Amino acid sequence: MRIIILNNFFSGTAYYCFKFREYRLFWIAAFFSNIGMWSLVYGRLWLMRTLTESEIFLGLVLTANLTPILFFSLFGGILSDKHNRLTILRITRLFFAIFTLITGILIHLDLIEPIYVIALSIITGTLLAIDIPARSAMIARIIPKEHLPNGIILYSIIFGGSAIIGPLIFAPIVSVLSIEYLFYLIGFCYFFTVLILLKMNLRLHISKLEKKISYSRSLIEGFGYIKTQKNILYIIILGVIVGLFSSSFEILLPVFTDEVFLGDSRVYSTILLLLGSGGLVGTVILSISGNHFNKLSVLIFSSICLGLLFVIFSRITNLNIALMIVPFIGLVNVWKGTINTTVIQTLVEENFRGRTMSLQQWSWGSAALGGLFTGFFAESFSSPFTLLISGILIIFFSISIGILLLSLFSKIK
Template sequence: MSALDRPAPAGSTNADAARLSSFASLRIRNYRLYMLGQSISVVGNWMQSIAVGWLALQLTHSGTMLGLVTAARYLPILLLGAWGGLVVDRHDRRRLLTLTQVLFAVQAAVLTVLSWAGLVKLPLLVAIMLVLGAINVFDSPARQSLISELVDREHLPNAIAINSTLVNTAKLVGPGLAGIIIAALGVTPCFALDTLSFAAVIISLLALRQAEMRPTEREVRAKGQIRAGIAYICRTPELLHPMIMVYVTGVLTWEFPVTLPLLTTSVFHAGPEGFGAAMAVMSAGAVLGGFMVVRRAHATTRSLSVSAVIWGALICAAALAPNLPLALAALLLVGSGSITFNSSAKTLMQTSAAPQMRGRVVSIWTIGWMGGTVIGAPTVGAVGTASGPRSALLVGGLAAAAVGIAMLVVSRSVPRRSVPRAARDQ
């Protein structure tokens, strides 16, 4: 028996077992397999993302057009995200996630062939990103909601934090490899490696033991279920306040695929290696921050607000850095701040949401965090083109700090509850 598979010591409760280790959730075989597949796939995903951004800059030499390409990836989420969450609540999440991984692999393979043949132009690149976004409508809520079916409630905050940490560890590898490969061989190998990476997720999903899962009761088809999900969030402060912060930062702050290429190329005159280094340094900071986050037993609106303020201040420091080495040092801290904010927001919303609402809650979270890019990426890209990349990054930093301060004020009237009612009722 593996050390990770060993049961908790006799006499200990599930909560006690969860505190035995920062990586307690990895004792669970299904979760361990799932995270292994996800970590490998995210390396490929980020290689594709970096390559797409670099290709868009090569084709257009415009921050606004780079923002347009980035926005195209998230437009379907903005338009259809809530419906995607409802589909997840109604269907088997593992089967749905397996299907999305197959579709992702096909999309990446098509992009590989077109890039190799030299046929990719801006309109075609936008169309391919729209297809990617359409698949993400179902993939993102299914992927995040599935975690609650792999671990028990006591392990859920730890599992979400580990997920963020391992994903960011993979992101540390992906951008760095992408920068090296693009400089030596171009963007096509990045697309090819991304295609291959989806095999890891598909294999891990097929290997999950159904008997050890904790399936959520599926939602019965009825009218008005999307409206019911939105109303549920609006009347639940533990969901509404984090959601406001996620929407503001998702639109204006989490636009690093736009701001960092502009900063590294226009301000510091670095090539693809500089962009890859910036993304890799951020991911390294996220990994370091993740090791602190995994030890947290819970999150609150107040702690999330504080992390938003600190994160915003760090982004402003990166924007004002006088040279690339100092900018990279600041981005290391920005990465740490990003995982603290992101993981805390996910933990709050997944533990506060009723199980039958979780797919819709996660999808509405995704609309803000990812779909907000449809508005934010072109806006921030236009700011970068008109006023300089530093201004574009400052917009995001100030937005995060401002919404954090606002929610700190609001949260004073909300009682602090470490384990929300919805979580206790599971």
Template sequence: MKPFLHLPPALRHRKFTLLWAGMLISVAGSQMQLWALFWHIRTLSDQPVAVSGVGVARFIPILLLSLFAGLMADRHNRRRLMLTTQSVMMLTALILAGLTAFGMIRLWHIYVLTALQAAAIAFDTPARQALIPNLLPKEDLPSAFSLNSIAMTTGSIVGPALSGVVIAYSGQEFTYLLNGISYLAVIAALIAMGEVPQQAAARLIAKRGIDWPAIRQGIRFILHSPIILSSMLLDFLATFFSSANTLLPFVAQDILRVGPVEYGWLAGAQSVGGIIAGLALSQRSNLHRQGIILMDAVLVFGAATVIFGLSRWFWLTFLALMLIGAADAVSTILRNTIRQLQTPDALRGRMVSINQIFFMGGPQLGEIEAGVVAQAFGVPAAIITGGLGCILAVGLVGWRWPELRRFNGDEPVLAGARSSAD
């Protein structure tokens, strides 16, 4: 009898395993800092719109730098680029810890340091996602991105839970300090993995520099790839309407009437659902009917968000957040798999950087929208209307791009995509 669980195919590749293990630790630290940051803002201000400042601080660097960052990931050594970005993010976390420890922290400090960290993320994400296909064969990519989802969701369970405990028993500054230390795990993994195949090609083209024609080439590729474009727009619209994570401290304190420890568990609830979904998908090397599964997952994401907004009970809120996390994990895995399979290696960095504007811009602009709506109409109204907007977005994208619904997962890369990479 074939066992239900076995070693995921992606973990048979040493270099990917090193990166995955480092990310598993680092994500926990990053998530601990993120949720502690939301709680920190709530202690500094009782106005829901204050959390919108985080969305602005995170989105502007992404918008301004992503296109250049993608070209950097295609033209330069992705591994070395990640070493630089991880070091910058570590430094910003340690500065945040120091300001908090000495009682000097103000809202504007949080916004500025968040913007600096977002600038590093703008370069880190294209380099990291474009590096993964260089570490293992394409048939193991669904397994790799499922494991990435597991790393993200595991860190997102451990990190938020730790944030509540650390805030309650040690102090806010220790959440930032521990996050700074956690970046060492990825830095060590990048050093240990050594050379990767992309590096040889990167050395040959590194001297070309950053140029607008190359950036426009990446944009044209996206515009002429309906599967990739529609998945990006679906991601943007869904997360714009349904992003309300920054409102969770207000839900915890003002609606559910719970403290920082319970808040930490709520913050990790999405990841509990996400890791279950990620573990199930990590067992698959080939997954068919990827388009329709993606769209169904986003529908569930929106419906669960409505339940989250309606709930007045701790455990119903926890379960709704679990369902949101599971649906988001399935959606994320499939979006990443679809895009990587449909993109030539020479364009992957630019594709990810353009996608970054969508998948990071949607949540950040969504957090701004949620804060403004919550300020005007209340926190529950902001969450409920966002979930309904997400459901409508799925219908709109499915009607406009039927190709996405029909996407199976074994289609070849378009000929035009191959030529645009030459």
């Protein structure tokens, strides 16, 4: 009786997707991979902070990692639509492991320099440009279409979970051992991911797109498709603009930790832990809610709230008050990103999924330009003032584009 009750409960939630073997394997692989990616991004920011106190260099780390997404994600989307997505994922994760271990070795041998951190960020950013479209488009092949929205929401729990585990391992490893051991651990996480991906069914991910079509024609077809799908186009634009300015928070966190809150790696780790905890709570709320909420309204609401919380955080100098704000930033940020992806995935046609999701990833890649803006603006003025301006701009554009989206979807209905 209890089993039947549990099955009935979970059948109405995102957790029902765990019933499918391929999805379970994909989810586990993504979990370990995202722990690695989380630690890689924030580990590099902290590493750069120990090498130089320049805010410009902090911005350049994120810019170097995300600029390739702006330039190469469309190529990655074409690869995803024309070739086996699982094979692409196995290759990219293997190279993630190799280059992360190289970073650890360079630190261990005391050969690391700011320019090497930036160069390695560019390399992994290029891998991301190929990896993300394939990864994003795979979910539709491993669960039935009626479970796709819940599958995407359940997948987003990974980001919240890894953002909690990451800080828990960050401070002990960096303070007790040394930061190079963090990169060694990340490398082994990626190797473990590859092993799990090898257990997945390669035949499920064979491309249905005609391979004789040239890359240029595939690109033109992709842009032509997005041009006709105004609803998808406006959601992508909202994500890109919000992503452009929201990157300022994670870039400036080491500066806030060091200069505003007068903290060390433990304080930094605590802030990141609370950020991840808020994100995890946000994804759990979405997963339990299932389809019982208006996704578009929540997307617009969460984007506006993110900007508002940035404005509030920028004016805080007390660490304890800041720690109360951080979980809410994590929560609305996860809502924004998860729902943006979910809505697009449910609207897009299968043959254009890879190319469309590569364009959607510009919302992440736009943070590359945001990194330049943040670094130079913070160096010229101050980190709190830069975060304040970012928050105001997020609020303005979220309201403006949100009104357009609500009007467009009401006409479609």
